[in-house]
Amino acid sequence: MEVFTTVKEMKAYVRAVKQRRETICLVPTMGYLHKGHTDLMRMGRGLADHLVISIFVNPTQFGPKEDLAKYPRDFERDSRLAEEVGVECIFYPETLEMYPPGYATYVNVEEITETLCGLSRPTHFRGVTTVVAKLFNIVEPDVSVFGEKDYQQLTVIRKMVKDLDMNVRVVSHPTVREDDGLAMSSRNRYLSPSQRKNALVLIGSLRRARELVRGGEHDAAKIQAMAVDMISSTPECAVDYVEIVDPDTLCPVDRIDGRAVMALAVKVGSTRLIDNAELK
Amino acid sequence: MEVFTTVKEMKAYVRAVKQRRETICLVPTMGYLHKGHTDLMRMGRGLADHLVISIFVNPTQFGPKEDLAKYPRDFERDSRLAEEVGVECIFYPETLEMYPPGYATYVNVEEITETLCGLSRPTHFRGVTTVVAKLFNIVEPDVSVFGEKDYQQLTVIRKMVKDLDMNVRVVSHPTVREDDGLAMSSRNRYLSPSQRKNALVLIGSLRRARELVRGGEHDAAKIQAMAVDMISSTPECAVDYVEIVDPDTLCPVDRIDGRAVMALAVKVGSTRLIDNAELK
Numbered sequence: 001m002e003v004f005t006t007v008k009e010m011k012a013y014v015r016a017v018k019q020r021r022e023t024i025c026l027v028p029t030m031g032y033l034h035k036g037h038t039d040l041m042r043m044g045r046g047l048a049d050h051l052v053i054s055i056f057v058n059p060t061q062f063g064p065k066e067d068l069a070k071y072p073r074d075f076e077r078d079s080r081l082a083e084e085v086g087v088e089c090i091f092y093p094e095t096l097e098m099y100p101p102g103y104a105t106y107v108n109v110e111e112i113t114e115t116l117c118g119l120s121r122p123t124h125f126r127g128v129t130t131v132v133a134k135l136f137n138i139v140e141p142d143v144s145v146f147g148e149k150d151y152q153q154l155t156v157i158r159k160m161v162k163d164l165d166m167n168v169r170v171v172s173h174p175t176v177r178e179d180d181g182l183a184m185s186s187r188n189r190y191l192s193p194s195q196r197k198n199a200l201v202l203i204g205s206l207r208r209a210r211e212l213v214r215g216g217e218h219d220a221a222k223i224q225a226m227a228v229d230m231i232s233s234t235p236e237c238a239v240d241y242v243e244i245v246d247p248d249t250l251c252p253v254d255r256i257d258g259r260a261v262m263a264l265a266v267k268v269g270s271t272r273l274i275d276n277a278e279l280k
Numbered sequence: 281m282e283v284f285t286t287v288k289e290m291k292a293y294v295r296a297v298k299q300r301r302e303t304i305c306l307v308p309t310m311g312y313l314h315k316g317h318t319d320l321m322r323m324g325r326g327l328a329d330h331l332v333i334s335i336f337v338n339p340t341q342f343g344p345k346e347d348l349a350k351y352p353r354d355f356e357r358d359s360r361l362a363e364e365v366g367v368e369c370i371f372y373p374e375t376l377e378m379y380p381p382g383y384a385t386y387v388n389v390e391e392i393t394e395t396l397c398g399l400s401r402p403t404h405f406r407g408v409t410t411v412v413a414k415l416f417n418i419v420e421p422d423v424s425v426f427g428e429k430d431y432q433q434l435t436v437i438r439k440m441v442k443d444l445d446m447n448v449r450v451v452s453h454p455t456v457r458e459d460d461g462l463a464m465s466s467r468n469r470y471l472s473p474s475q476r477k478n479a480l481v482l483i484g485s486l487r488r489a490r491e492l493v494r495g496g497e498h499d500a501a502k503i504q505a506m507a508v509d510m511i512s513s514t515p516e517c518a519v520d521y522v523e524i525v526d527p528d529t530l531c532p533v534d535r536i537d538g539r540a541v542m543a544l545a546v547k548v549g550s551t552r553l554i555d556n557a558e559l560k
């Protein structure tokens with residue numbers, strides 16, 4: 001397995017692959033890999049001739065008051081895990097390699113970035129689309145895999161790829177969960193034992209919502225109220241948002257007839273967790 | 281010569297070229313071609329195996345009060361000229377092909393788009409970089425040619441390509457001029473005979489500025505004052521801006537020691553013309 005830290009080296013590798021008319025799958029990550037990531041990589045392995053991952057804790061997607069500095073990092077462990085899964089090459093740039101002094105260009109998807117997580121993190125998705133656009137230009141993947149746990153991110157990236165006519169197929173992977181249902185996330189490690197237990201209210205309220213829909217409830221407001229109530233009455237938990245939205249436009253739906261996704265963000269202690277599920 | 285009106289057809293052509301490992305040069309235009317464009321195309325012909333041009337009057341780079349509707353169009357004449365120069369294929373999409381309903385993604389270069397033309401046209405360059413990013417994804421050119429007449433545009437595109445790690449070489453072509461020195465522009469046709477004569481103050485003030493610098497003048501403010509005075513005292517002419525800037529950062533320079541560009545925008549009647557020249 002190779003590790004490239006510069007854009008130049010990474011592009012040279014890509015050029016060689018393209019010369020042989022072979023294909024590349026890219027799985028972008030911020031490192032501190034867990035089973036959520038490695039499952040994406042296993043999927044990616046089957047989608048192209050070469051599997052490339054990127055490990056880059058992208059500063060432009062963190063807000064000024066967010067946890068960039070304390071975001072967990074462990075490159076040695078990450079590269080061991082990546083190698084085990086069959087990753088062929090890791091793109092692992094320093095911040096200055098991606099954003100040199102004077103950097104000034106941003107890709108922004110409007111509208112769908114202004115709801116849900118965009119409300120409490122107003123510049124987050126602009127950072128995500130910018131770094132993903134850069135990674136797509138550097139690695140030129142034929143296909144790229146994103147997890148459904150970050151549902152809004154997945155939707156925003158699909159929208160960017162479509163709008164800008166990018167030459168990459170975006171594939172999604174279902175949310176990977178712990179045995180008890182908690183969605184895997186690098187942020188789970190911030191949870192105390194009691195918070196870890198209370199965090200189950202995220203999957204709990206999603207499951208309850210599905211049951212209600214299966215039982216014939218169509219009124220989004222009622223289901224939303226149930227989830228807000230369930231979360232608010234759980235110790236250490238506070239609702240950031242609970243929304244039932246159209247899966248493509250992320251616009252709120254009033255009545256659940258066609259496809260609908262319930263998306264939620266919950267502060268468990270000081271750790272903000274997100275999760276989502278298709279209700280129908 | 282082929283004409284493609286859909287992204288899908290254009291991408292199929294590009295895929296076939298890439299499969300043969302041949303190269304593409306793209307010259308983006310808004311049509312109504314003149315010698316300024318055809319000289320760029322002649323240059324482009326020598327830079328790659330295949331010469332592609334685009335003809336698209338891009339609505340996102342026009343302000344709400346600007347001349348989108350009356351921008352001149354003549355596709356028949358354009359395609360004849362393109363064929364004569366050796367263009368192999370024209371990408372000629374409708375507006376809805378480039379910006380379908382719900383379109384929401386924009387590429388923006390900050391800072392250098394906020395001076396010069398960006399002051400009076402605040403969303404102009406965002407429109408330019410967005411459409412050029414799309415064209416680069418659709419045509420995947422190895423090289424693309426832009427005219428130096430639109431100096432800020434050239435600088436902004438170079439910055440976007442660098443910042444987003446795009447895989448295209450940007451080549452510039454010197455400003456093409458009429459025999460009397462007026463920079464070629466599709467907007468010149470709006471000029472009345474007297475305005476056409478008075479418009480020579482653009483090249484006149486640039487030439488006078490070069491003479492002053494050659495004669496030992498280093499004070500940018502003095503040269504700027506001379507040009508403002510020259511333009512303001514010409515009938516039908518009003519200064520939009522006269523600036524002496526660093527060629528890369530477009531920041532104003534006080535003292536002309538190293539490289540410096542004088543850039544100007546002048547309203548001649550209701551037609552806004554731009555021009556520029558390296559002073560040193």
